[in-house]
Every structure is written in structure tokens, then in C-alpha cells.
Amino acid sequence: MAGTNRSDENLSGGPAIILVEPQLAENIGMVARAMANFGLGDLRLVNPRDGWPNEGARAAASRADHVIDAARLFDSVEAAAADLSYLLATTARPRYSIKAVRGPDSAAAELRARIAADRPAGILFGRERFGLSNEEVDLADEIVTFPVNPAFASLNIAQAVLLMSYEWMRSGLGEHAAPRFQAPEIAQAPKDDLYRFFEHLEGSLDETGYFFPLEKRDTMVHNLRTMLTRAGFSEPELRTLRGVLRSFERHARIARENEA
Amino acid sequence: MAGTNRSDENLSGGPAIILVEPQLAENIGMVARAMANFGLGDLRLVNPRDGWPNEGARAAASRADHVIDAARLFDSVEAAAADLSYLLATTARPRYSIKAVRGPDSAAAELRARIAADRPAGILFGRERFGLSNEEVDLADEIVTFPVNPAFASLNIAQAVLLMSYEWMRSGLGEHAAPRFQAPEIAQAPKDDLYRFFEHLEGSLDETGYFFPLEKRDTMVHNLRTMLTRAGFSEPELRTLRGVLRSFERHARIARENEA
Structure with a gap:
């Protein structure tokens, strides 16, 4: 659907979106576009298969150039998350890990509360083929998963980023009065x-x-x-x-x- | 992200998804996949540019074959919506039309209430390039629009269908939707x-x-x-x-x- 694209009016703030070893440039571009649609701007790439910068990603971003231009490259998940104090891992399947599991709406509310309290936060998205490793999930504080049809649960990373970005935008809208979350008392370390x-x-x-x-x-x-x-x-x-x-x-x- | 795909367990019911003159087979396929992810199965195509059936759409559907196989072809919006009692039109911009405008969550709640009362309902999605014509919007009862960043409002049709399908699933989960899996409760030691x-x-x-x-x-x-x-x-x-x-x-x- 048509719309306007004025980069000087793009919103900012919000969680970092961290893509772990994305394989397809097209997916990176679609992620950037989804982020732009919902006012997110902090894209971090951990070892994209085809290197960075990548003109294929820019083409797929449909003019979300401000997100592509600001994207940063890292050589490990640890480095990409180093300055964040709260990290979510997206997973499609149950893990053996004992971590709290949130739906996208609850995750967005938690992100908003923490970011409002000046605690940087981010979300890990895994590879197209097999998601995040258990070791990568270990690096996160909590897990977010999507309420998908169990018989057809496979979500593309651009779709997963779109849903989280949408929930981020939604959590900031006054009319959907999200319950007031207390900012965490403990300032978690980076x-x-x-x-x-x-x-x-x-x-x-x-x-x-x-x-x-x-x-x-x-x-x-x-x-x-x-x-x-x-x-x-x-x-x-x-x-x-x-x-x-x-x-x-x-x-x-x-x-x-x-x-x- | 990886997941299971067992077509015999796909959910059914839900609103009809009506694509008006979709141009790219890939978009039709991604729409089918998004519908499958959130348990929708009734795809209707009004004059797709490249004809129907279309193997490019099937390839992009990532094994959502049950949606592709059940898709129906129509030669007008009127024909595609003929059996529905409630029709929503998705738009990215304000219209001259004086119709109620809903957000995706409110639209999903309304759809669910009507479908639960055995009143078939559906959603119109416009062309990639310019959406729905004013005449097509006139055919709908109400308008649904997405809370996007005004500076970057362009949503791909597959993304728009994904968000509405997600809200449909979500509207069935109750106010505080439980995620599909929970971390095992940690039994704190004595x-x-x-x-x-x-x-x-x-x-x-x-x-x-x-x-x-x-x-x-x-x-x-x-x-x-x-x-x-x-x-x-x-x-x-x-x-x-x-x-x-x-x-x-x-x-x-x-x-x-x-x-x-």
C-alpha cells in the first residue's frame, strides 16, 4: 500500500534489532523496512552471510535507507549486545532453558518500560534456517515467542521483526492502555x-x-x-x-x- | 525460524482474505504463508495479474499448500465478497469516505464477534502500487488502518495480511494471551x-x-x-x-x- 517516506520525520528510540547470521540480503532489507514502518532505527547485524554493506539489502528495504545506513556490523552476539541491559531472544520452539517466556505484547510492554527508564534493550532474531543456538539464547534475559498456529509455526525473520516492531508501536499508543509497569528497581549491568x-x-x-x-x-x-x-x-x-x-x-x- | 508444518492440524474458520488485483505471485505466496501461520484458510483472489493457479505463488508460500490449493479466483470485488455479511477495507491513507475506521485489534475483535455469530466476514487488501480504489472502499462496511510511522507508512500487502492474521489469532487468546510454551516454573530451593x-x-x-x-x-x-x-x-x-x-x-x- 502506498504511503509517504520522509526520512526527517522518522521516529527513533526503541529496542535494538539484532539479526544473527542472516543469510539473505532480501530479508535484511525487509527487516529494515518493517522497522521503519513502526519507528525503529537501531539495526545490528552479526556476521551476515553475504557481508556488509549489501546493495541487495538496500533494494529490498524499499527506501528505508536511514535504517540500512545506520545498521552496524558485529562479529559476535556478545559484541552486538554489549551496551544493552535487557535482551530478549525470539524462539519458535520450547527450549530446555529455564527462562521466562513472553508473548510479543508483553515483551513490547517490558521493552518500553525499560527503555523509558533509560535502560537500553534489544531483541535477538536467529538465522533463517535454524534460529538461535542454545548458547545464544543463554545470552538473553528472557524469551519471546509468537502465538502462531502450532501446525504451521514457521515465521520468516522479516515477519518476526515486523510483529515485534508493530507491538512496539502499539505499546506506545495511549488508547491501548497497557498496564503500568514499574521500571525495574535494579539497573541491570550492560x-x-x-x-x-x-x-x-x-x-x-x-x-x-x-x-x-x-x-x-x-x-x-x-x-x-x-x-x-x-x-x-x-x-x-x-x-x-x-x-x-x-x-x-x-x-x-x-x-x-x-x-x- | 524453524517450526512444524502438519497440514492436517491447520486451524480453520476466520475471515476471508481478499486480494484485489495482486501483481506479484511472490506476494500471494507470502500472504498464504502468513495466513497459515495464524490459522486462516480462506484466500480469495480478484484478477491476479499473472493468472491463477501460479506456481510462483506456491513456491513463495513455503509449504502453505493447503491455503494455495483452496484459493478461489473471482473477476470482481463484488463477486469475491458476495457471501460475506461484513467487509473491511484496508487503507494506508485517510479517505474521503465517511466510514468507521478501526485499528487492527479492534477490527479483529469485531471480525471474531461476527464470525462467532455465523456471519461470514472478510478483509479487502489492495494492489501493491496504489491500494484500493475509492469505489472498492465503498463496498466495505468499515475501514481498517495500521498504526504505522507516518513518515514511513508503506506496508507491503503480505505484511498487512500478516498483521491482520496475527491480530485475528491474538483476538482469540483472551486479554492476556499466554505464550505457547512456558518456562518450567523454577521450584525455589527451601x-x-x-x-x-x-x-x-x-x-x-x-x-x-x-x-x-x-x-x-x-x-x-x-x-x-x-x-x-x-x-x-x-x-x-x-x-x-x-x-x-x-x-x-x-x-x-x-x-x-x-x-x-
Whole structure:
């Protein structure tokens, strides 16, 4: 349907849309268009298969050039989410992970409450073929899934982004008085801090020989990350936890040095 | 995103989706897919540019074959809507027509009420290039329009059908739609387990010399207990965390024993 496109009047703000290893340039373009339709502008790409910038994406964006031009490229989900304090993962199927699961409307309301409180937030969308890995879902605070027909549940990523963008716009409309959500009391740390804590912890545990047998390391890391993500630690809390880790490390090092 | 496609379990009922002179077979296919995603099955085509049936549409439908196979061809909007008692027209712009204008959620609620009362209903979607003519809008009872960014209002017909189909599904789920799957409820461990974990942790940290200066020990313990209570750990999770502690302790002990 026809409409106007005046880039100087595009809305801004809203969650970051993070596409993980998108394969088709056309999908990236359609995502940009869907974002523009509903006033979103922060597109982040993790290792798009065909590189970036990509003129095919621009062509499919139907003049959502401001979104394409502002898109940023990252080499990992961790890097793409580093400055965000709240991260949702979209999934089509139940996961074994113990995380809260929201519908798109509840997810949009939560995003709006957090962003209104100046806490940057984003949404992960997986690959066309197989979505997000379990490790990628682990990096998110909560899961969002769509109320689709269970017999035909496959949603294209551009469609999934469209629905979330629509719900974002909808959640800001006065007449659909969404219940007032309290801004979270705890200012969650940027994801970068959380991920660096995970790496610190896992590195320390490699030292101690905790991950035994080694083939269970991935599962053990998954369990630790899941339970420690759920706490929603703040920056000072993560500093405290890293202090705890350093204390254990120093203790073992002193014992070793005395030995030497 | 991946999902299941079992055509024998597709939902039925819901409004007729009427595409008026669609130009691109790919759009018809994507419309069929969007309908299948949200349980709609009655697709009606008014003079598609490239004729019907169309294998390009089937290819773009991503296995929504049951919708493509059941699609019906008409030579006028009047004929396509003949058996319906309530007809909505989608438009992107204000019209001169004095008709009630609904948002997608209100439109879906109205459709559901009428269809539940056995009054067949449908939605008109216009051409890719210029939507519906004023005469076609006149044939409808009411207008539905989407809450898009005014600076970037152009919605593809497949996107418009997706949003209306989504709202149709959503309108059947009740006010606070439950997502299709829920995280297993985390059974928080009895407090006794949590407190014994705290004592274990604090005892270990006494060993490492973490609590320094000692007069700050109470505050430091308070901070640790506060953040670790908030996660609501389950019994298995507390066992994991105690395993982590024991791993650090064993590591330091081995270092000491080597020294001895």
C-alpha cells in the first residue's frame, strides 16, 4: 500500500534489532523496512552471510535507507549486545532453558518500560534456517515467542521483526492502555559486563578442573549462565562477584607461590 | 525460524482474505504463508495479474499448500465478497469516505464477534502500487488502518495480511494471551539450602581473605546475600554452585598439599 517516506520525520528510540547470521540480503532489507514502518532505527547485524554493506539489502528495504545506513556490523552476539541491559531472544520452539517466556505484547510492554527508564534493550532474531543456538539464547534475559498456529509455526525473520516492531508501536499508543509497569528497581549491568564475568568465571573454573568430564563443559556452562543471568545483576554486583573470583584465584596462587 | 508444518492440524474458520488485483505471485505466496501461520484458510483472489493457479505463488508460500490449493479466483470485488455479511477495507491513507475506521485489534475483535455469530466476514487488501480504489472502499462496511510511522507508512500487502492474521489469532487468546510454551516454573530451593550455601560461600571467603577490612564483613555479606537471593535458585542450582565452591577449595588445597 502506498504511503509517504520522509526520512526527517522518522521516529527513533526503541529496542535494538539484532539479526544473527542472516543469510539473505532480501530479508535484511525487509527487516529494515518493517522497522521503519513502526519507528525503529537501531539495526545490528552479526556476521551476515553475504557481508556488509549489501546493495541487495538496500533494494529490498524499499527506501528505508536511514535504517540500512545506520545498521552496524558485529562479529559476535556478545559484541552486538554489549551496551544493552535487557535482551530478549525470539524462539519458535520450547527450549530446555529455564527462562521466562513472553508473548510479543508483553515483551513490547517490558521493552518500553525499560527503555523509558533509560535502560537500553534489544531483541535477538536467529538465522533463517535454524534460529538461535542454545548458547545464544543463554545470552538473553528472557524469551519471546509468537502465538502462531502450532501446525504451521514457521515465521520468516522479516515477519518476526515486523510483529515485534508493530507491538512496539502499539505499546506506545495511549488508547491501548497497557498496564503500568514499574521500571525495574535494579539497573541491570550492560551485557558486556555480564559476559566478561562469565568468561572470568569459566576461565577460573577451567583452572580448577571444575569442568569434568570435559565433554560436559558446554552443558555445565549453559547451566551456570542460565542461573546467573536470571539474577539480573547490576554493575556493582558484578564487580563484587569478580572480586569474589579474584579472591579465590589469589588464594590458590599464593598457595602455589609458597610451594615454589 | 524453524517450526512444524502438519497440514492436517491447520486451524480453520476466520475471515476471508481478499486480494484485489495482486501483481506479484511472490506476494500471494507470502500472504498464504502468513495466513497459515495464524490459522486462516480462506484466500480469495480478484484478477491476479499473472493468472491463477501460479506456481510462483506456491513456491513463495513455503509449504502453505493447503491455503494455495483452496484459493478461489473471482473477476470482481463484488463477486469475491458476495457471501460475506461484513467487509473491511484496508487503507494506508485517510479517505474521503465517511466510514468507521478501526485499528487492527479492534477490527479483529469485531471480525471474531461476527464470525462467532455465523456471519461470514472478510478483509479487502489492495494492489501493491496504489491500494484500493475509492469505489472498492465503498463496498466495505468499515475501514481498517495500521498504526504505522507516518513518515514511513508503506506496508507491503503480505505484511498487512500478516498483521491482520496475527491480530485475528491474538483476538482469540483472551486479554492476556499466554505464550505457547512456558518456562518450567523454577521450584525455589527451601531457604535452609540457600542459607547453607551462604555459609559455605562465606566460610570459603574467610579462608581466602576476601573480607577485608574485617569490619566491613557484615556489609559485604549483606550485599552478597541480597544479590544471590534475588536469583531464586532451585535446589539443583544450589548444588551446582556448591560444586563450584568445592572446586575452588580443592584447587587451593591441592596447591597447599603440593607445598607440604
